[in-house]
Amino acid sequence: MSSGEAHVENSIWMRAVLMGSTFLVIGILAFATMGVGVANMRHHAYEEAVHEYDDAKHDYEEAKLSYENAKANNASTEEIEALKATKDALKDIKDDAHHHEVEAHLSYLTWRTAGITILLMCVTYASFIGLGGFVNSIQPEEDDSHGASSYGGDDHEHHGSASPIVFALGIMLFLMGFPEFQATLSDMLSGNEAELGGLGLSMFGLLVIVLGVSNWWREDLPFIGNGEQIATSAPFEGQHIRKAGLWVFIMSEIMVFATFFSSYLRMRTEWCTGWQVEAGNCEQVDMLTASDFLRPDGAELGGLGGQGDFMTLLPGAINTFALIVSSYTIVLALKTAKNANWEAPTGFMGKLMPTKKAAVRNYLLATLLLGSMFIVLKLIEWSHLVAEGFTIGTQAGSIFYISTGAHGLHVFIGLLVMLYLVFKADTVEFNEDNAQGIEYFGLYWHFVDLAWVVIFPAFYLY
Amino acid sequence: MGEHETHGIIENIFDGLLGKDIYFWNFIILMVFTLFEVAAVFFTGIPLKAVWAILIGVGIVKGYGISAYFMHLKGDPRIYTRTALFPVVFVILMLWGIGLSNPEGVTGLPAWCTPLSADYATNR
Numbered sequence: 001m002s003s004g005e006a007h008v009e010n011s012i013w014m015r016a017v018l019m020g021s022t023f024l025v026i027g028i029l030a031f032a033t034m035g036v037g038v039a040n041m042r043h044h045a046y047e048e049a050v051h052e053y054d055d056a057k058h059d060y061e062e063a064k065l066s067y068e069n070a071k072a073n074n075a076s077t078e079e080i081e082a083l084k085a086t087k088d089a090l091k092d093i094k095d096d097a098h099h100h101e102v103e104a105h106l107s108y109l110t111w112r113t114a115g116i117t118i119l120l121m122c123v124t125y126a127s128f129i130g131l132g133g134f135v136n137s138i139q140p141e142e143d144d145s146h147g148a149s150s151y152g153g154d155d156h157e158h159h160g161s162a163s164p165i166v167f168a169l170g171i172m173l174f175l176m177g178f179p180e181f182q183a184t185l186s187d188m189l190s191g192n193e194a195e196l197g198g199l200g201l202s203m204f205g206l207l208v209i210v211l212g213v214s215n216w217w218r219e220d221l222p223f224i225g226n227g228e229q230i231a232t233s234a235p236f237e238g239q240h241i242r243k244a245g246l247w248v249f250i251m252s253e254i255m256v257f258a259t260f261f262s263s264y265l266r267m268r269t270e271w272c273t274g275w276q277v278e279a280g281n282c283e284q285v286d287m288l289t290a291s292d293f294l295r296p297d298g299a300e301l302g303g304l305g306g307q308g309d310f311m312t313l314l315p316g317a318i319n320t321f322a323l324i325v326s327s328y329t330i331v332l333a334l335k336t337a338k339n340a341n342w343e344a345p346t347g348f349m350g351k352l353m354p355t356k357k358a359a360v361r362n363y364l365l366a367t368l369l370l371g372s373m374f375i376v377l378k379l380i381e382w383s384h385l386v387a388e389g390f391t392i393g394t395q396a397g398s399i400f401y402i403s404t405g406a407h408g409l410h411v412f413i414g415l416l417v418m419l420y421l422v423f424k425a426d427t428v429e430f431n432e433d434n435a436q437g438i439e440y441f442g443l444y445w446h447f448v449d450l451a452w453v454v455i456f457p458a459f460y461l462y
Numbered sequence: 463m464g465e466h467e468t469h470g471i472i473e474n475i476f477d478g479l480l481g482k483d484i485y486f487w488n489f490i491i492l493m494v495f496t497l498f499e500v501a502a503v504f505f506t507g508i509p510l511k512a513v514w515a516i517l518i519g520v521g522i523v524k525g526y527g528i529s530a531y532f533m534h535l536k537g538d539p540r541i542y543t544r545t546a547l548f549p550v551v552f553v554i555l556m557l558w559g560i561g562l563s564n565p566e567g568v569t570g571l572p573a574w575c576t577p578l579s580a581d582y583a584t585n586r
Contacts, residue, residue, distance in 0.1 A: 001575050130572055245543075247545045250546065251545055251548055254550075255552055258549070258553040258556050262556035265557060296504060304561040310504065317500045320500070321496060325493075328489040331485050332485075335485070390585075446532045449527045449532075454521065454526045461502075461513075462514075
């Protein structure tokens with residue numbers, strides 16, 4: 001980070017620990033109410049629906065057998081007609097019962113998945129912000145006797161930071177150990193004997209990540225906007241180095257998402273999907289895409305697909321709106337922070353945002369909530385798709401889950417960064433001098449929104 | 463983002479309209495176009511080619527709105543736009559060279575492209 005810093009007392013960091021504890025409480029409460037309370041009720045309803053379907057199926061099969069026997073035994077026409085009418089009526093009842101069973105199952109999955117996802121997200125939030133805050137709160141208090149900066153006295157000189165390198169090293173260690181980490185976790189979850197040593201390298205990587213990030217925060221928190229590094233040579237001469245770096249990063253991210261998209265196109269051009277049949281390019285559907293499960297007129301194949309309606313498309317549609325709204329809230333956070341003549345709004349908004357500090361924090365908090373909602377809805381939608389037979393084991397499923405999962409991961413990483421921004425907004429305060437943090441994070445967040453603009457129609461609608 | 467001044471025909475129309483700035487109107491336009499996008503697929507009577515046109519058209523408008531105004535490429539120095547456009551060359555190459563040039567898709571990949579999943583690639 002650059003110099004030109006305010007002094008921040010270590011005790012401030014304890015608020016990060018409190019913030020983490022709050023998230024933990026929210027996660028546990030959400031899990032208890034949604035993931036256990038409501039989900040158990042829905043599971044009970046689902047079990048009843050399964051019994052009703054079994055009964056209806058049994059009645060229908062008996063009626064079908066009676067009808068076929070009557071036909072084989074040359075029964076009277078009236079008797080055969082009566083048996084046929086009964087069979088047809090029972091078939092309708094059976095189909096209704098099946099529909100209710102599927103609905104009840106999806107409803108159960110919705111609540112269960114929501115509860116578990118919120119819990120896991122809140123535990124991650126709590127660990128990330130809580131551990132980072134704790135590590136910084138126990139550091140020796142910095143000597144502030146030589147002026148504003150504790151990283152050097154010169155406000156115009158860049159002193160660099162090792163934190164990104166430590167952070168990158170942590171990621172490398174985590175990924176090196178990830179295959180064993182994942183295998184061990186799978187064994188633990190499936191009740192098999194697991195080698196706990198398999199978790200070691202990745203856990204060490206996570207520890208290094210936390211240390212790197214917490215040190216990065218420690219360097220950034222006191223930053224009051226002086227001494228932002230300026231590029232001195234082409235092509236970014238005169239521009240903020242951090243901003244230029246972020247754009248180069250976004251450039252690389254465009255390439256990453258382009259690889260997913262070109263892979264998808266390559267696979268898709270080969271498949272005979274419902275769209276291709278409708279366009280007259282092939283005759284029989286041989287592949288179901290995610291949109292076949294989500295759209296109202298999705299194609300069917302082997303008893304799968306074609307179940308989509310407004311409700312199945314809803315989570316993806318809500319997510320699209322949520323990302324756009326979150327893009328706007330981050331714009332509002334920056335606008336507010338940059339506005340030296342900001343005045344508190346009147347009415348209800350005035351109560352929400354009585355001060356500039358509260359306004360910036362609440363806009364960021366709104367962005368955090370919308371992003372979190374995006375992840376929860378995405379996992380609910382995935383659980384429904386998997387339950388309906390669209391798994392990662394299918395060709396269309398593999399590219400769908402990898403692409404939308406990579407996007408979801410970007411959203412989640414953005415949310416972790418946002419946690420810190422909320423913390424900074426609540427403690428040091430963003431203003432017209434130090435709002436670069438929001439601006440640069442906003443660029444990343446808008447890019448994530450932009451990627452969704454391509455992913456949503458390509459994978460969910462087409 | 464919010465603090466960047468832009469001056470053009472669009473900005474002249476929208477900036478200050480009904481007391482709201484360009485970012486607010488950009489947000490509204492994005493929301494409305496997303497509604498078109500979802501509605502195009504939800505209403506099953508719309509012809510296939512029209513749905514295609516709507517999805518692509520809406521994507522272009524939304525992409526422009528986000529990058530030009532929310533990411534403030536329109537008010538920033540040109541170098542940032544050039545940086546953002548630089549990978550487009552590779553994106554076009556990938557979409558055309560990999561995505562669209564081979565009608566056989568994955569089954570047409572040479573074996574060395576799929577060393578770990580030859581069966582997956584050839585026996586769908």
